[in-house]
Each structure stands twice: as structure tokens, then as C-alpha cells.
Amino acid sequence: MNKFFSLLRVSMSEGMGIFRVYGKKQSRINKIGLPIVLAIMIMLSMAGYVDMMMEPLTEIGMEFVVLTLFVIMAALFILVEGIYKASGLLFNCRDDDLLLSLPVKRSTVLAIRIMKFYLFETMINAIVFVPAMIVYAMKVGVGASFYLVSLTALFILPILPIVIASLVGGLIAFSSARFKHKNLVQIILTTLVLLGVLFVSINIEDILQTLAQNAKSVNEIITKLYYPAGQYIQLVLDFKIMDYLMFVATNVGLFVLMLLMLGSVYYKINSRVKIVKTNTVSYEYNLKINQPLVALIKKEIGKFISSPVFLINAGFGLVLFVVVVVLACVNMNATLDMISKMSFEISEDTIINYMPACLFGLIFFTSMMTSITSSMISLERKSFNVLKSLPTNSMMIIMAKVLAAVLVMIPILLIGDIVMMVRFNFNIWQILMIFASSITMPLVAELVGILVNLKYPKMNAQDDTEVVKQSMSSMVAVFVGMGSSIVMLYIIYNAFRSGLSASEIVGAGLLFSVIALVLLVAYLWKRGTKDFNSINV
């Protein structure tokens, strides 16, 4: 048992080294304090949201609806996050050789991985679920049974999404291993599954709306749709010891069943995932000469499309852009209906007139949330020395990364622009300004990303996941992206309220992005080479 816990501790600390910044000794406060402060901030925001929702529900005595909503929200989040993470946390792990050479049973190694996966997802569950639980307890005045049931639920509710995520993740890993370009197949399969979950989530919105209006009956529907949520709510409303035992037994039983199922096939899948298909047919190759800058850009794009975690993480904003554009064009009536229901009191004609401003907001949001360059320096890891030894100046290497990122983004944005322009009849100035924004905004976002990554490189990461999902650089880029998007959308909305036309709003936004671009280029020119050269691996 000691071996199990010491291996689990090592494994968890490796995965939790979120704020390890390369080259700097960090204090205990940085190591433990920052993630805790971040989690508390998110939980406080969640609590504020719950409190806001509770008010109308208290009037009709349906407070428990909040718990139902947050249980489902946590489950969906764990499901998406879990499918995405399963391939890295459960299969094809880098520490396979080390762990399997140690004098521990294979089943122990599997148990450690599942436990690590479970603990990560339980933390996510806690961040979403605990604020709802506390606000509910404060507002409603609950008995001891509520705390017992909710604390149990905290650990039990992640089980079903974890089981589904592990099975889907295993299936994706197993299926993609058959192919030579397994990374590409894995990217396609994961994207399809995530889009499927997204599609179902969008459709579930109708059910959730009905839930708010007719909570009691819909709670029964939810019980049928998502059994653990129904069980939990039932226990909160009417605690019976037999129901409680049933709640624990069914979920724990499910977990045991997953362990048995996965245990029997895990190493078969894992060894299959590790097989690298080699080329046994063609020894022929064609050499093509590229200019150094072109060669560097090709290298960066090659890295981007060959890393599932990098592509999915950075590319998801672009996928959402495409989804929103398609929704706006194909099913505009439903979209207008949805916007008008959001009580902005805006007529459908006004929305259509202001579509260029909406599109500018969407381009801004998509660009700022697609920060590809915020991981590009760190992803070099030890091969960074290869780059530094090349006979080219550092600025060319930096610019190649920025250009590679914008070359991925700009064509998608431009295609989306054209579709929207045709659908909503933009005038010539609006067309030109939107096109210009679709070029300047990705440049601004990627320059911010590269500057952040030069400031916070993480060159000692074990794998791409650690860089893309757990590095200071990618987190700072996400926060900068989210913060600036919220500010920009707020400004656009107020500009609209103050009577500015769509063209004026887009023009002002474009001017802002051009100024930001000039300032960022000037700053990069001043600092870029120095920061690049100061990174030592």
C-alpha cells in the first residue's frame, strides 16, 4: 500500500506542476498558493452566479433546480475534459517504461493512472459543484443529511462521466493505433466526439429552459436522462437510508465494473498505441528547396497539425467560429430568436444591421482565444538547442512562429467573413474593414502569445499536454484572451447603445487593432531577441 501511495504522490505531483516556470526557483506560495487562489476565484464567481439564479427559484420554491443544473454542468465538463485527457493520462504515458520496470504489479500501475484521472476530475467537479452546494445550504437551511449526501456526491458524481470518457478515450486510442498517421486520426476522432457532445449540449438547452419553467416535472426527465443527478436530488429532497446506500452502490459498482473491463484490455490497448508504424515500402524521397523562413514556417505548421493536444486545444476556438458562422447563416431565425430572448430588447432588423459589428466581435473573440504561439517556444523543449544553433537570426525564428499561427487562422476567418458578407449584404467599406480585421486581429493575438511565451517559457515539460494545458504561458494567454474579449464585447455593446453605426464600430475596432499591432511589433523588436537568447535549455 505504501508503494501505491508513494507512486500516486509522484504521479500526481508530476501532473500538478502547473506553475513550474523554467529557470526560476519558486516559492511554496507560488507552487501551491496560486492554483488555490485561482480555484477560489473561479468558485466565488460560480457562487455569485448560483446566488443570482437562486432568487427567482426561491420565489417558486424550486431551489433544488440549481443543484440539478450544476451537477449536469459538472458532468458535461468532466466528460469533455475526460475524453480529451484520457489519451494522455491513461494511454501512451511517457512513464510506462519506468513504472513497468519497477517491482509493482501491472494492476497497481493501472490503478494509479485511474486514481490520478479520478482525482483530477473530482477536483473539477468540486470547483463547479461546491459553490452550488454551499449557496444552496445557506439559502435553504438544510439538515445534516444534506451534507452527508452532498459530500458523498462530490466523490461519486464524477464516476459516470469518467467511465464514459475512459471508454471513449480508449476506443479512440485503439482505433487510431491501426493507422500510420495515428495522431491525425486521433485528432479527427476526438474532434468528432467533442463536436457530438457540443451538439447534444446545445440541444439540451431546450430541456434546461423547460427545467427552469417547470422544474419539478423536468427533474424527473433529468433523472431518466442522467441517473446519478436524479438520485442525488431525490436524496436532497427526501433522504432515505436505503436510497442513499443504493446511490453509493450503483455508482461505486459502475466504477468497479469499469476497472474490471479496462483492466482486462488496458495493456493490449496500451501496447498497440505504442506501436509506431514504419515505412517498409518506399525508400524514395524527394528533396525540395525552401527559403529558411518558409522552412521554419513549414516546421511550425507540421508541429501544430501533428500534435493532437496542441491542435485540439488551440484549434477549438476556430471550430466554434465556424459553428457560429454556419448557425448564423443556416438557422438565422433561431439565432435571432435566441438573442431577442436574452432580453437585450433589440429588434431583428437592428441585429441584421449591426451584423458587421457582431462579426468583428466574433473575430476578436476567436483570435484572442486561439493563442497558438503561447505554447510554440515551450513546445520546442530540448530541441530548442537545434534552433539556436541554426545560422539564422532569432527574430526570423520568432516571426516564423507568429506567421505559421496566423496562416492557420486567417484563411478560416476569411472564409467565415465571406460567408457572412454574402448572407448579410455588407457594404464595401464594411467588407474591407472586416477583411483587414481578420488579418490584424490574429497577428495581435499571436504576438501577445509569443511575447507571453518568451516571458514564461517551460522548456523542461515532459510532453505537449504539460505545455499546452498546464504551463504558465498558456494560462496567462487564456486569461488575457478572455479578459480582453469581455472588455471588447462590452465596448462594442455600449458603442451600439450610444448610437454608433456598425461601420463606425468596426472602424474603431480596426483602428484599435492596428495601433495594438504596431505597439506589439515595436515591443517584440525591442525585447524579442534578448528574451529568446536568454532561454537556456
Add this chain to the structure above:
Amino acid sequence: MIRISNVTKKYGDKKALDKVSFEVGDGEIFAFIGHNGAGKTTLIKAIVGIHDFDEGEILINNKSIAKEPVACKKEMAYVPDNPELYENMRAIQFINFICDMYEVDLKRREKNIKKYAEMFEITKNLNDTIDSFSHGMKQKVALIAALAHDPKIIILDEPFVGLDPKAVFDMKELMHEMAKDGKTIFFSTHILDVAEKLCTKVAIIKKGKIVKVGNMKEIKGDKSLEKVFLELEK
């Protein structure tokens, strides 16, 4: 020619290199030896322009690596001790990428890639992705990429680690051949037998300071290089 004059490199208060000076001439095979952590890789990374240094000067064919890094790098090739290459690339893509960066013309890259791929018996693996390669195979790919642009100076950090016996033999023959052509070969190693038989000059580094440098015969006298090295380490 590589000329190193009073190079000092500090990590905080600790001196990783302390006034290191020596010269490696054209046509020489120069071994750089020292125990783990003595400063070998730090100096090599300073020579090839990966790390800056605090004091002193490094000249590559009379050009300063600090002042003209791009011009210096064009004349050199560097193979690191642990070749961390771009794993997503096919071997041929990686070699071609390096050739692009050195702006090697098509005829020369075709000729050199064919020659070295055959020498290291890797031709049939050139279309495989690097992540499928063993350490030795990666080392071979790094060597081919380094040699494909006909560098005048070759810097190798532990070049024989991970190579199979045939590749080690071919590598040694190649080093002799290149030295005969007037090229400069500078490498670090822990394999003292190889250094003794292969090299014309040697430098021994201890705690960031050069404790012996000179012709192989002068350094070792009647003793073996291993014995000289171990005596200095005491």
C-alpha cells in the same frame, strides 16, 4: 579554426567556465575531456552560439560568435549529446529542413544525404518519423543533417554514445578523412581509448578550468590518456 580566449561563464555565483583558453587549428581532431559537470557541454554550447558567455572571446575562422553569430554558425555543424530532434518529422524532412536553413543547393544535398545515409546504413529509414527511432538512429540522423552542408568546423558532443560498432568505426574513419581535407573537428568524449587513438590534440577540463591542453603525445607522454586523466582528477 576555433580560438577560445579567457572565456568565463557564470551561473549565479558559480563559475561554470573560468578563463578557458585554447585553440583548435584546421585539420585537427581535438578531444575535449572532463568528468560529468566539469563544463564540457557548457563550453560547446558557447562555441556554437547556444549559450552566451560573460567574459572572453570565441573566434570561428577569425569571426566572433558573439558579434557575428549567423556568419559563424554557417561554417559550423553541431551534434548535441542527446539528439532531441523534431519527433513529428520524417528523418528526410528533418535533414532537408537543416539543409534549407544552411541554404544548401539541391545537387550538394542530394549527394551528401545519399553518401552519409548509405554510410550509416539508414537509407531505408529516411521516410520514417523520428519518434520511431532509437537513440542511435537519432544520432545518425543528427550526424547526416550536420554533415550535409559540408561544414568547415564540426562540433560533436559525445558523438559515439548510442552508435552501433559499425557506425562508430565509420564515424572515426570519416573524422580522419575530414581532418585530411583541412576541416576542424572538436568533440567531447568519455571514451578515452578512442580519444587517444583518434585525436591529434586534447584538452582536459576540471571544474570549469582547463588543466591540460596540447598535443596528444605531449600530454600523455609514456602513459595512457586514461592514467593522465585519472591523476589529474585526484
